[in-house]
Amino acid sequence: MKLSFLEPLYTQRGPFASVYLDTSRDGAIEDPDAAVQLRWRRLREALMAEGADRDSITAVAGTVGGDADVPGTHGRAVFTAHGHLALLDELPAPPARDTAHFGTLPDTMPLIVQHAPGIPYLAVHVHYGGRHSTDAVGTVRIEAEAGLWPLTRVTPGHRVDQEIPVADWTHAAGEVGRELEGHARRIDVETVFVAGDVWARGILVRRLPAALRGRVTTVDGAGESEPGRALMEQCLERLFTGRMAAHDRALLDAFLAERARGGAFAEGLAPAVSELQRGRVKALFLNDHPESPLRLWAGPEPGQLALAEEELRSYGIREISEERADTALARAVVGTRAELVVVPEQELRLSEGVGVLLRYTDPRLP
Structure with missing residues (x-):
């Protein structure tokens, strides 16, 4: 996963307020606005206890309640620096727990995990309930959305919504297919899900451009789509659970191949830190351990991280802070233009939850 969406955040200097807040409005809560405000008051107290300045707290408060138009269960990640909003992102699911932190580096790992698998x-839903014949009366309705899962749940992708007379469907399906291919190409989709009436969707699939047709999976039971949420959301959640993006899977396969032959890889916190210091990491692999006690020391620049404070001081670095390991690692990944892959433990358990695929090996090493 490329973390370019975090680059604007890391161009700013801390300290940062990092807030993760459940802002769900799913109908299960009698007064969701009051519930959100109550959660925020608790987090505001936590920020004050950590020494956050008044302007930073005010900046966060200005965002609370700003996503009232997003239905269903979701959350918000808010980052401020020096009293100004630094980054605001909708979360496709509520955070595991509401948290607030004030410190030198932003706490971005929970946000990264919510972007995975990316x-x-x-998704295409073909609505039709009439007679399976092109001389039937009625229309075929096409709903489609090109997006990035799971973010599309709260940040809609490009949508298509058309109604076409049944008599024109055989011809029009080819035009619809070419339009869908254009939207798919813009985000380089790796899979196409087509649901709906078997006859009508079959005509569409057969007339899709070859590049798109080879990626099609037909599905049943797409369910109704809630306004403001992802098209076929419940169906997609079932299909994507436990799945990695093809790009991340290719990186993980490359890591496993290098590990098998003792090549361009490293595993464990200390070796990973060493490689990040030298800017040699192509991809960092992490098991998500929000409860992990592992800590690192960090300086002002992304590559300035170490297991011991003395190491950074030996380089003449004076501004040093102790951070959660994943917080410091995430900044180093962004700053060195590496990629980050969140690896489910059932997929691969990494030593200390960390591994790296290198850009190259050191020719001086055997």
Whole structure:
């Protein structure tokens, strides 16, 4: 996963307020606005206890309640620096727990995890309930969305909504297919899900451009789509659970191949830190351990991280802070233009939850 969406955040200097807040409005809560405000008051107290300045707290408060138009269960990640909003992102699911932190580096790992697996996809729902014949009366309705899962749940992708007379469907399906291919190409979709009436969707699939047709999976039971949420959301959640994006899977396969032959890889916190210091990491692999006690020391620049404070001081670095390991690692990944892959433990358990695929090996080493 490329973390370019975090680059604007890391161009700013801390300290940062990092807030993760459940802002769900799913109908299960009698007064969701009051519930959100109550959660925020608790987090505001936590920020004050950590020494956050008044302007930073005010900046966060200005965002609370700003996503009232997003239905269903979701959350918000808010980052401020020096009293100004630094980054605001909708979360496709509520945070595991509401948290607030004030410190030198932003706490971005929970946000990164919510962006995973980051699968580009196209969902198409073909609505038709009439007679299976082109001389029937009625219309075929096409709903489609090109998006990035799971973010599309709260940040809609490009949508298509058309109604076409049944008599024109055989010809029009080819035009619809070419339009869908254009939307799919813009985000390089890796899979296309087509649901709906078997006859009508079959005509569409057969007339899709070859590049798109080879990525099609037909599905049943797409369910109704809630306004403001992802098209076929419940169906996609079932299909994507436990799945990695193809790009991340290729990086993980490359890591496993290098590990098998003792090549361009490293595993464990200390070796990973060493490689990040030298800017040699192509991809960092992490098991998500929000409860991990592992800590690192960090300086002002992304590559300035170490297991011991003395190491950074020996380089003449004076501004040093102790951070959660994943917080410091995430900044180093962004700053060195590496990629980060969140690896489910059932997929691969890494030593200390960390591994790296290197850009190259050191020719001086055997």
